[in-house]
Amino acid sequence: xxxxxxxxxxxxxxxxxxxxxxxxxxxxxxxxxxxxxxxxxxxxxxxxxxxxxxxxxxxxxxxxxxxxxxxxxxxxxxxxxxxxxxxxxxxxxxxxxxxxxxxxxxxxxxxxxxxxxxxxxxxxxxxxxxxxxxxxxxxxxxxxxxxxxxxxxxxxxxx
Amino acid sequence: xxxxxxxxxxxxxxxxxxxxxxxxxxxxxxxxxxxxxxxxxxxxxxxxxxxxxxxxxxxxxxxxxxxxxxxxxxxxxxxxxxxxxxxxxxxxxxxxxxxxxxxxxxxxxxxxxxxxxxxxxxxxxxxxxxxxxxxxxxxxxxxxxxxxxxxxxxxxxxxxxxxxxxxxxxxxxxxxxxxxxxxxxxxxxxxxxxxxxxxxxxxxxxxxxxxxxxxxxxxxxxxxxxxxxxxxxxxxxxxxxxxxxxxxxxxxxxxxxxxxxxxxxxxxxxxxxxxxxxxxxxxxxxx
Amino acid sequence: xxxxxxxxxxxxxxxxxxxxxxxxxxxxxxxxxxxxxxxxxxxxxxxxxxxxxxxxxxxxxxxxxxxxxxxxxxxxxxxxxxxxxxxxxxxxxxxxxxxxxxxxxxxxxxxxxxxxxxxxxxxxxxxxxxxxxxxxxxxxxxxxxxxxxxxxxxxxxxxxxxxxxxxxxxxxxxxxxxxxxxxxxxxxxxxxxxxxxxxxxxxxxxxxxxxxxxxxxxxxxxxxxxxxxxxxxxxxxxxxxxxxxxxxxxxxxxxxxxxxxxxxxxxxxxxxxxxxxxxxxxxxxxxxxxxxxxxxxxxxxxxxxxxxxxxxxxxxxxxxxxxxxxxxxxxxxxxxxxxxxxxxxxxxxxxxxxxxxxxxxxxxxxxxxxxx
Numbered sequence: 148x149x150x151x152x153x154x155x156x157x158x159x160x161x162x163x164x165x166x167x168x169x170x171x172x173x174x175x176x177x178x179x180x181x182x183x184x185x186x187x188x189x190x191x192x193x194x195x196x197x198x199x200x201x202x203x204x205x206x207x208x209x210x211x212x213x214x215x216x217x218x219x220x221x222x223x224x225x226x227x228x229x230x231x232x233x234x235x236x237x238x239x240x241x242x243x244x245x246x247x248x249x250x251x252x253x254x255x256x257x258x259x260x261x262x263x264x265x266x267x268x269x270x271x272x273x274x275x276x277x278x279x280x281x282x283x284x285x286x287x288x289x290x291x292x293x294x295x296x297x298x299x300x301x302x303x304x305x306x
Numbered sequence: 307x308x309x310x311x312x313x314x315x316x317x318x319x320x321x322x323x324x325x326x327x328x329x330x331x332x333x334x335x336x337x338x339x340x341x342x343x344x345x346x347x348x349x350x351x352x353x354x355x356x357x358x359x360x361x362x363x364x365x366x367x368x369x370x371x372x373x374x375x376x377x378x379x380x381x382x383x384x385x386x387x388x389x390x391x392x393x394x395x396x397x398x399x400x401x402x403x404x405x406x407x408x409x410x411x412x413x414x415x416x417x418x419x420x421x422x423x424x425x426x427x428x429x430x431x432x433x434x435x436x437x438x439x440x441x442x443x444x445x446x447x448x449x450x451x452x453x454x455x456x457x458x459x460x461x462x463x464x465x466x467x468x469x470x471x472x473x474x475x476x477x478x479x480x481x482x483x484x485x486x487x488x489x490x491x492x493x494x495x496x497x498x499x500x501x502x503x504x505x506x507x508x509x510x511x512x513x514x515x516x517x518x519x520x521x522x523x524x525x526x527x528x529x530x531x532x533x534x535x536x537x538x539x540x541x542x543x544x545x546x547x548x549x550x551x552x553x554x555x556x557x558x559x560x561x562x563x564x565x566x567x568x569x570x571x572x573x574x575x576x577x578x579x580x581x582x583x584x585x586x587x588x589x590x591x592x593x
Numbered sequence: 594x595x596x597x598x599x600x601x602x603x604x605x606x607x608x609x610x611x612x613x614x615x616x617x618x619x620x621x622x623x624x625x626x627x628x629x630x631x632x633x634x635x636x637x638x639x640x641x642x643x644x645x646x647x648x649x650x651x652x653x654x655x656x657x658x659x660x661x662x663x664x665x666x667x668x669x670x671x672x673x674x675x676x677x678x679x680x681x682x683x684x685x686x687x688x689x690x691x692x693x694x695x696x697x698x699x700x701x702x703x704x705x706x707x708x709x710x711x712x713x714x715x716x717x718x719x720x721x722x723x724x725x726x727x728x729x730x731x732x733x734x735x736x737x738x739x740x741x742x743x744x745x746x747x748x749x750x751x752x753x754x755x756x757x758x759x760x761x762x763x764x765x766x767x768x769x770x771x772x773x774x775x776x777x778x779x780x781x782x783x784x785x786x787x788x789x790x791x792x793x794x795x796x797x798x799x800x801x802x803x804x805x806x807x808x809x810x811x812x813x814x815x816x817x818x819x820x821x822x823x824x825x826x827x828x829x830x831x832x833x834x835x836x837x838x839x840x841x842x843x844x845x846x847x848x849x850x851x852x853x854x855x856x857x858x859x860x861x862x863x864x865x866x867x868x869x870x871x872x873x874x875x876x877x878x879x880x881x882x883x884x885x886x887x888x889x890x891x892x893x894x895x896x897x898x899x900x901x902x903x904x905x906x907x908x909x910x911x912x913x914x915x916x917x918x919x920x921x922x923x924x925x926x927x928x929x930x931x932x933x934x935x936x937x938x939x940x941x942x943x944x945x946x947x948x949x950x951x952x953x954x955x956x957x958x959x960x961x962x963x964x965x
Contacts, residue, residue, distance in 0.1 A: 206501065208494075208499075208502060217495060217496075219493055220493065220494045220496065221493055222502050222503050223500075223503060227510060228510065248499040249499070289507060292528075293492045293503065293504060295528065296492065297435070297525075297529050298436070298464055298465040298469060298492070298526065322731070323695055325693075326691055326692075328689075367684065367875075367882060368873060368875035368882040369873060370871075370872075370873045371871075371873075406689055407689050408689055410691070410693070552899070554897075554899045556871045559728040560726060560727065560728055561722070561723065561728070562869045562889065563867060563891070564868070564889075564896065564897075566918070568925075569921075569922035569923075569924075569926050574728070591910075592904060592906070592907060592909075593841070593914075
């Protein structure tokens with residue numbers, strides 16, 4: 148795909164729709180188009196976190212393995228959302244498995260490449276951290292809501 | 307909302323006396339939620355009329371009453387349907403009954419969903435857990451009068467795939483080309499390929515026409531609180547937000563005082579409210 | 594305005610009794626002046642008055658023979674119009690179904706003697722709750738139809754009274770059949786009396802009376818005015834709804850919470866409190882059930898039970914609920930305040946919490962309102 152076209156399409160993703168052009172170019176230099184099929188793993192727990200994804204279509208489920216309970220899916224990341232923040236925060240390892248539950252089209256951003264750019268250009272690094280801390284804050288908020296188990300089984304009172 | 311309910315109530319024989327109605331069947335939806343199908347008889351012989359959003363007081367002989375939203379199709383007045391969460395003495399007693407048994411019924415009571423106000427607009431229904439049954443009559447009404455409304459979004463969240471209510475109907479509705487159904491759970495196993503996360507996250511995947519949509523929300527209060535916060539943050543006008551509240555009701559007619567939220571009696575000023583009406587007292591700690 | 598001698602009261606009682614009324618009036622029992630069935634003026638607390646203050650009530654002798662020389666009683670007339678326990682209906686099993694039999698209303702006629710203006714207003718407030726809304730309580734409506742009210746204008750304010758602040762007295766303005774003002778002057782003991790209804794007119798026609806003289810009317814008015822000026826408490830009602838709506842998190846609630854025992858006395862003695870609960874009970878066979886209504890109180894833990902717990906568990910929240918309902922949300926619900934300034938809640942609170950002082954504490958130091 149021509150770099151200009153990729154730039155237009157990338158610009159449309161909610162994560163970076165208001166990013167300054169200069170920084171968009173930086174991201175572009177580390178970006179590529181990727182696709183996955185239903186059932187593919189995008190990454191696995193423990194692996195080095197070398198990239199993050201801007202999902203365009205389809206959804207990805209995060210999985211945890213709890214031995215007696217088997218595999219639990221705890222969250223899905225869908226179109227317009229960002230998958231993966233471990234590339235930015237040491238020890239740069241994935242904490243979950245990520246599996247495509249539909250066919251996926253996404254942008255993959257090279258984390259190692261971007262980390263180097265953050266180190267050399269702190270303004271760019273600050274932009275990245277601002278955006279990712281917002282994502283993390285949101286994830287914490289909704290995770291806490293899930294923890295509350297609002298639909299949970301209620302105690303049945305006896306006479 | 308209120309005028310409709312008042313017309314309904316004027317037709318009541320005596321709002322304080324339960325009428326015996328027969329159970330046609332009792333179906334378990336999940337391990338603690340069941341649905342009662344009731345035959346209207348006695349004073350309701352010619353059909354049970356109600357507005358979507360209203361509730362009945364269901365009486366288990368000798369045990370007491372419970373306020374339960376009506377979940378039937380308003381255009382099929384020959385069956386009264388209630389989907390009930392088994393959580394206390396009365397709802398447990400009702401759950402132990404069988405086809406042919408009788409329970410007492412008083413109703414319908416309360417205000418209803420703004421079907422008139424929503425004419426010409428898109429409608430976004432957001433339901434959590436046991437909050438879907440009170441909204442189902444809205445969906446039936448809208449589908450029956452489809453051309454009166456714009457797009458219909460149904461966003462539904464439950465604890466797990468096993469706790470999803472009305473799964474077959476949700477799938478049927480989702481197949482309609484002008485209806486979008488998104489379902490999420492708090493957690494799932496590998497057989498679940500739908501969304502996982504809190505129901506308000508589903509708003510990220512649809513493109514609401516903010517100024518021409520009516521939102522109708524029902525579920526646990528904290529879920530409604532966070533969902534409304536998210537909607538308002540996205541720029542949704544609060545005047546177009548409606549929600550259904552619940553309190554422990556004893557009389558259902560505004561005398562016993564138990565169901566008050568600030569100045570509102572949830573049994574007669576609600577249970578359906580326009581959000582600005584109750585904003586000041588909603589989800590305030592211990593109000 | 595008419596004039597009647599003190600001794601005309603008994604003939605009035607006789608006429609009412611002949612008409613089938615049970616006479617209910619103030620009488621002394623257990624060291625308090627309560628409302629119960631009486632037969633003649635001999636049962637009235639002649640020559641007695643009450644000394645009331647926060648958490649304080651006792652009777653004292655007067656130096657005259659006034660029949661109504663006291664303020665409020667620990668009970669109010671809601672004891673009769675809205676009984677503490679009432680059977681609503683009964684159910685009997687019938688095959689797989691059941692039948693319902695609604696209770697017949699009570700058809701007894703009551704004549705209330707000595708109703709103070711604050712209590713008159715309280716009755717009219719309960720009328721709004723039970724009779725004038727979207728739904729009508731048939732039991733209340735039935736009781737209410739059969740009441741004859743003989744009101745008494747207060748000539749002495751009680752230690753905890755503040756009807757003046759609430760605009761509910763001391764002069765009875767409406768809702769009575771007959772209204773009296775008791776005057777004791779030199780050796781004279783009389784009443785100025787006026788009728789407020791057809792029923793009142795009928796009684797007046799049957800008893801010995803004449804037009805009251807200007808002096809007599811003036812004397813009566815002076816006595817009522819002196820009561821108005823001598824109120825034991827004051828409550829500033831300016832903007833009170835907004836004040837309480839805006840101060841739901843005021844530290845004063847924590848202060849009250851340290852004192853309040855949630856004993857529910859205030860709701861029991863308050864003439865406007867109307868909360869109730871419904872109880873379904875069966876006999877041992879399980880084939881017969883009854884539904885009873887009984888008084889309830891927002892101060893009990895049970896009151897705020899919902900599936901999964903209790904949402905108003907702290908005493909702070911419960912006191913706040915009671916006070917903001919009484920003085921603020923009631924206005925949005927029924928168009929008037931829920932408080933008539935009778936002062937009973939102050940007198941009968943075992944720790945002497947004073948609703949007028951609580952409002953003042955918030956008023957003195959309101960929370961700054963943050964604009965959203």
